[in-house]
Amino acid sequence: MTDSVNLNTDLTKDLGIEYPIIGGPMYPCGNPELVAAISNAGGIGVVQPITLTYVNNYEFRAGLRYIKSLSNKPIGMNALIEQSSKRYRQKMEAWVDIALEEGVRFFITSLGKPDWVVEKAHNHDAKVYHDVTELKWAQKGLDCGVDGLIAVNNRAGGHAGKRDMRELYELLSGQGKPLVCAGGIATAEDFIAALKLGYAGVQLGTRFIVTQECTASELYKQAILDATEKDIVMTEKVTGVPVSIINTKDLKEKGTELSGFSKKMLKGKRSKYLMRMLLAIRSFRQLKASFQDNSKGPKYWQAGKSVAGCKSIETVDDIIQSFVKAA
Numbered sequence: 001m002t003d004s005v006n007l008n009t010d011l012t013k014d015l016g017i018e019y020p021i022i023g024g025p026m027y028p029c030g031n032p033e034l035v036a037a038i039s040n041a042g043g044i045g046v047v048q049p050i051t052l053t054y055v056n057n058y059e060f061r062a063g064l065r066y067i068k069s070l071s072n073k074p075i076g077m078n079a080l081i082e083q084s085s086k087r088y089r090q091k092m093e094a095w096v097d098i099a100l101e102e103g104v105r106f107f108i109t110s111l112g113k114p115d116w117v118v119e120k121a122h123n124h125d126a127k128v129y130h131d132v133t134e135l136k137w138a139q140k141g142l143d144c145g146v147d148g149l150i151a152v153n154n155r156a157g158g159h160a161g162k163r164d165m166r167e168l169y170e171l172l173s174g175q176g177k178p179l180v181c182a183g184g185i186a187t188a189e190d191f192i193a194a195l196k197l198g199y200a201g202v203q204l205g206t207r208f209i210v211t212q213e214c215t216a217s218e219l220y221k222q223a224i225l226d227a228t229e230k231d232i233v234m235t236e237k238v239t240g241v242p243v244s245i246i247n248t249k250d251l252k253e254k255g256t257e258l259s260g261f262s263k264k265m266l267k268g269k270r271s272k273y274l275m276r277m278l279l280a281i282r283s284f285r286q287l288k289a290s291f292q293d294n295s296k297g298p299k300y301w302q303a304g305k306s307v308a309g310c311k312s313i314e315t316v317d318d319i320i321q322s323f324v325k326a327a
Contacts, residue, residue, distance in 0.1 A: 005192055005327045010178040011201035014127050014147060015106050016074055018042035019324055020201030021191075022150075022180060023316075025078030025108060026158070026302075028055040029209050029216050032063060036070035037213040037316040042324070046076035046108055049095045060095055064102045077104050081112030093120075100124045108150060111159070115144040129180065133161030135171050148178040150203055156183030157206045157304030160234065160244045169197050186309025188326035195327070206304045212315050220301050223248070227307040246301040 011020045021043030023035065028051050035045030045067075052063040067075060077099045079092055096107070096117060105126040109117050114130050121128045122145065129148040130141030138149050151168045152161045161168065165181055172179055178200035185191055186207045194202050208214060210221045227246050234242040235251065245251065 005195040007195075007324065007327055009195070009200040011148070011180060014178060015044055015076075017044045019320060020180075020195070021320055021323065022046060022076070022108075022201060022203040023208050024158075024182060024203045024205035025051075025076075025110075026205050026209070027051045029205075029214055029302075031056055031213075031215045032058070032067045033070065033215070034208060034211065034213045034316070035075060036067050037211070038208065038320075039071045039073035039075050041317040041320040042073075043320055044074055044076055044106060045071075046078055046106070047099075047104075048078045049092070050080075061098050061102060064099065064104070068102070074106060075104060076106035076108060078108045078110060079114070079117050080110050081114055081117060082110075096120055100126065109141070109146070113144060114141055114146055118145045129178075131159075131182070132172070133159075133163070133168075138172050138175065142175060142177065146177070148180065148200070149175070150180045150182050151199070153181070153183035155305040157244045157302050157306075159242065160304065165194065166197060169199060173198060183304055184306050186306035188323045190306070190309060191323045192327055204306075206306045207310055207319060208316060209303070210310050210313050211319065212313060219299070221313060223299070223301050224303050224307050224310050225312070227303065229305045229308045232303060232305050232307060243302060244304050246299075246303050246307075248299045248301065250299050 007019055009020045012018065019042040023038035023043060023045040025046040025048040027048050030048045030051045035047055038045035049060060052058050053060055056063065058066065079096055081092065100120060107117055107121050107126060107128045108131060109128055110131040114128060118128050127147040129150050130146040131150045131152055132138040132141060133152050141149065149172055151172055153165045153168050154160055154162055160183060163171065165184060169179060180201045180203050181194040181199040182203035185194060185202045185204050191202055206224060209216050210224050223246050231247050232244050233247045235245055236242055
């Protein structure tokens, strides 16, 4: 028997949700049905705008309204705020404004300074949690007034950190803000361990890909089910920033290192933003093709080390209820 833990945490109080579980914003896997299912099950699903518009082909406001037609529970939005082109910044600001107009009251900010998101959100009594991998990034977010921190550890998918779950908690605790554990959560035991350590909640990505509600290809889902922790590697070739990905045959052939030219561009004060933009555009196409049932193209499947706990394709509700019952 597992000792019980309290599911009424600062995270559930902040967001008005039943269970301290966030469905991590994912490119390209966060389809509207998956986002809604996570919220309906008592957690909170988070919209990734590029996934909604580019992968799922929704006009942003229409996509949000579609999700709201599937769920009357709270949802969130991910704002990728890395310094980039003026056009991208304007697009992201417009998405945040539309989300606020449509009733979204939770934002996860990533890869940048979240001051402008915090200002907009707080004007509407919305909460902002900031993705961090180190204390220095946490401090920048706190200086901007964020309401909580998403502690991204070394078992996460996507842009993973370098520290383990416990080390990151010890580093970031004591800041007076809720901490959410992101990375390595696939089972009820993982969930309980994070809450016992002191986290106010968890964020799941990889585990929710292998669900009935996720529209990822069967090839992608099976790759996660077949993978072990050792199959997860870090590569800069996707976005220019280290990303956790399944070490497929295609990746082994192409390698995980960027070309010398790309590395040189990424070191320049001005050229690094151009290079990251070019890499991002290429990766959007590659990851979208891999997400779909495209057997001819190369396979780039993002996943975290929580693949070790992904044993079957289930419904979102079954996964969350297994966590809750164990807790």
